[in-house]
Amino acid sequence: MEENKNSNEETVDKKNYGADNIQALEGLEAVRVRPAMYIGSTDGKGLHHLVYEVLDNSIDEHLAGYCTTIDVTIHTDNSITVVDDGRGIPVGMHQKLQKSALEVVMTVLHAGGKFDKDTYKVSGGLHGVGVSCVNALSNHLMATVHREGKIYTQTYAKGKPTTEVKQIGDTDKRGTTVTFRPDDTIFSELVYDFTILAKRLRELSYLNKGLRLKLTDERETDEKGVFLHEDYFSEGGLMEFVEQIDAQAGREAFTQPPVYVVGEEDGVAVEVAFQYNRSYRENIRSYVNNINTIEGGTHVNGFRRAVSHVLKKYGEAENIFTKQKVNISSEDFREGLTAIVSVKVPEPQFKGQTKGELGNSEVTSIVSACVRRVLEAYLEENPGMAKAIINKVILAAKARNAARKAREMVQRKSVLTGTGLPGKLADCSSKDPLLSEIFLVEGDSAGGTAKQGRNREFQAILPLRGKILNVEKALEYRIYENEEIKNIFTALGVRIEEKDGNRVLNIDNLRYHKIVIMCDADVDGSHIVTLILTFFFRYMQPLVANGYIYIAAPPLYQVKKGKKSKYCWDDKERDIAVKDFGTDGVGIQRYKGLGEMNAEQLWETTMDPEHRTLRRVTIEDLEGSDAVFSMLMGDEVPPRRKFIEDNAHYANVDA
Numbered sequence: 001m002e003e004n005k006n007s008n009e010e011t012v013d014k015k016n017y018g019a020d021n022i023q024a025l026e027g028l029e030a031v032r033v034r035p036a037m038y039i040g041s042t043d044g045k046g047l048h049h050l051v052y053e054v055l056d057n058s059i060d061e062h063l064a065g066y067c068t069t070i071d072v073t074i075h076t077d078n079s080i081t082v083v084d085d086g087r088g089i090p091v092g093m094h095q096k097l098q099k100s101a102l103e104v105v106m107t108v109l110h111a112g113g114k115f116d117k118d119t120y121k122v123s124g125g126l127h128g129v130g131v132s133c134v135n136a137l138s139n140h141l142m143a144t145v146h147r148e149g150k151i152y153t154q155t156y157a158k159g160k161p162t163t164e165v166k167q168i169g170d171t172d173k174r175g176t177t178v179t180f181r182p183d184d185t186i187f188s189e190l191v192y193d194f195t196i197l198a199k200r201l202r203e204l205s206y207l208n209k210g211l212r213l214k215l216t217d218e219r220e221t222d223e224k225g226v227f228l229h230e231d232y233f234s235e236g237g238l239m240e241f242v243e244q245i246d247a248q249a250g251r252e253a254f255t256q257p258p259v260y261v262v263g264e265e266d267g268v269a270v271e272v273a274f275q276y277n278r279s280y281r282e283n284i285r286s287y288v289n290n291i292n293t294i295e296g297g298t299h300v301n302g303f304r305r306a307v308s309h310v311l312k313k314y315g316e317a318e319n320i321f322t323k324q325k326v327n328i329s330s331e332d333f334r335e336g337l338t339a340i341v342s343v344k345v346p347e348p349q350f351k352g353q354t355k356g357e358l359g360n361s362e363v364t365s366i367v368s369a370c371v372r373r374v375l376e377a378y379l380e381e382n383p384g385m386a387k388a389i390i391n392k393v394i395l396a397a398k399a400r401n402a403a404r405k406a407r408e409m410v411q412r413k414s415v416l417t418g419t420g421l422p423g424k425l426a427d428c429s430s431k432d433p434l435l436s437e438i439f440l441v442e443g444d445s446a447g448g449t450a451k452q453g454r455n456r457e458f459q460a461i462l463p464l465r466g467k468i469l470n471v472e473k474a475l476e477y478r479i480y481e482n483e484e485i486k487n488i489f490t491a492l493g494v495r496i497e498e499k500d501g502n503r504v505l506n507i508d509n510l511r512y513h514k515i516v517i518m519c520d521a522d523v524d525g526s527h528i529v530t531l532i533l534t535f536f537f538r539y540m541q542p543l544v545a546n547g548y549i550y551i552a553a554p555p556l557y558q559v560k561k562g563k564k565s566k567y568c569w570d571d572k573e574r575d576i577a578v579k580d581f582g583t584d585g586v587g588i589q590r591y592k593g594l595g596e597m598n599a600e601q602l603w604e605t606t607m608d609p610e611h612r613t614l615r616r617v618t619i620e621d622l623e624g625s626d627a628v629f630s631m632l633m634g635d636e637v638p639p640r641r642k643f644i645e646d647n648a649h650y651a652n653v654d655a
């Protein structure tokens with residue numbers, strides 16, 4: 001992204017690592033001109049990113065062996081303080097720039113100071129742009145350093161020093177304190193979210209076992225006047241992390257304790273923990289230098305390769321697969337596997353669309369070798385566990401074959417029946433997928449109303465009976481036996497095919513480019529939306545990825561007075577309408593379900609492209625979606641509803 005303007009890079013003498021090793025590369029003005037280039041975005045995500053950026057520096061101190069505790073505080077004005085007990089930013093004179101190293105670190109881009117390849121500094125991805133970026137994007141920043149018995153401080157505004165580096169006292173402590181207030185002319189969102197920071201700090205505690213992290217929110221006090229706060233500390237590291245991920249999603253592991261791998265080769269540190277559970281899905285989370293690699297990469301490939309290789313060898317040696325007459329494919333080793341793969345790489349190369357994939361090819365064999373060694377020993381020492389894993393693999397292979405047969409049955413049948421379309425489908429006359437829409441409607445009666453209300457030129461209706469199958473809890477072949485799901489496949493004109501042993505959705509003959517889920521605006525309705533979304537996410541993900549999936553938004557109220565009437569989508573709108581109409585003689589109708597609207601009302605409010613609001617479903621967080629869907633399918637309604645509201649983005653549709 002930014003070019004390195006300094007061509008004569010100095011070699012770093014580790015022993016005299018101090019002020020002079022910090023290099024000047026580029027002015028901070030660039031950061032203020034194009035903040036998104038440095039921190040990804042200037043919305044809430046970018047706002048939180050500022051904290052991660054400061055944290056990265058403190059974590060580097062931990063990785064270098066100098067920092068044990070990091071405190072993060074959200075102040076009432078949404079400024080943030082990060083305190084660490086690391087070495088403290090050097091304060092001595094930087095010879096070339098004739099400034100204190102502290103000032104250089106804080107005001108010069110890429111002057112992180114750690115060009116020392118023995119520390120794991122991230123040079124790609126989104127983190128690692130340096131604390132100076134945070135300074136550039138803050139109205140105010142204060143840095144305080146405890147180092148060599150003295151306390152030093154300097155303050156800045158929008159990246160520029162407002163004071164000299166001052167020595168303000170003596171200390172017997174060590175470390176760095178950074179307080180910053182994000183620039184309100186740069187960020188569109190300025191309010192910090194406790195849960196977002198908490199999630200990252202918890203994650204960091206697992207990734208850096210032995211490191212103490214603390215989060216305090218001064219905006220929230222309990223009845224005793226104590227600020228809201230949480231502590232994060234993990235003794236077991238990834239072992240605990242992997243257990244927690246499965247437990248949280250309600251998945252029961254049958255390999256206990258988890259397989260735990262630590263190793264190091266050629267300066268690449270490897271830490272992996274994994275276990276098998278009774279679910280049918282693989283769930284791998286991966287990190288490079290504490291940064292989540294959403295698209296995986298060479299470290300994940302190395303892990304997968306080792307697991308398949310060792311288990312295959314074990315099964316073959318015992319002749320288990322031939323006795324069971326099953327053909328094992330590499331994906332059979334992945335069912336029910338939950339893993340965390342974390343590597344520390346001195347010079348990581350990131351690739352892929354979002355720079356979320358590790359590219360360093362040497363990492364594959366390093367991770368693979370470490371995992372092989374440990375897994376072989378684990379199977380040797382735990383024959384009971386080994387047997388349970390192999391049985392699970394055999395089951396996966398059998399289920400895969402059954403699913404293929406069931407799928408082929410469905411897909412063959414649909415070709416044979418006349419038009420090949422489900423009887424319940426009221427199709428539209430247009431055959432142009434670009435213009436055509438299909439409404440998946442909860443219940444036969446609402447389906448009937450939608451049929452009357454629609455514009456049959458381009459709107460098709462497929463009623464779904466009651467709750468559709470929860471695909472999260474069903475075996476795959478059961479899914480293809482389900483009437484509603486079969487109808488969705490055939491109505492949409494998509495099919496699952498196998499390519500190189502992988503299942504892919506063929507959407508070449510997709511019949512509609514808008515697939516609208518239309519359910520009641522109540523808790524049951526949102527549950528059904530979730531079930532359908534889960535199905536699309538697991539089995540028809542390309543439709544979600546291409547932005548073809550929408551959620552209809554029927555109104556909650558109609559406020560009426562005389563001839564005037566207004567539809568309202570929430571309580572606030574309703575109250576405003578009541579006020580506008582004058583409270584006397586106002587009637588409020590609460591729509592409990594789609595069925596309470598007549599065809600005309602349904603058209604006007606929810607189906608007519610001129611007036612409706614459709615929410616387009618996007619895959620914001622592919623990696624987190626697994627846990628999200630597990631959470632959504634759980635018993636708690638509020639988080640589910642909040643998710644649907646947050647993630648189903650409003651998009652006014654032009655068609």
Ligand code: 0RA
Pocket residue numbers: 017018054057058061084086087088089090105112113114131176178
């Ligand atoms: C440059 C060099 C060294 C440490 C740091 C920067 C440093 C930066 C931050 C930012 C937040 N906390 C930090 N802690 C340390 C190495 C110092 C040495 O060699 O003594």
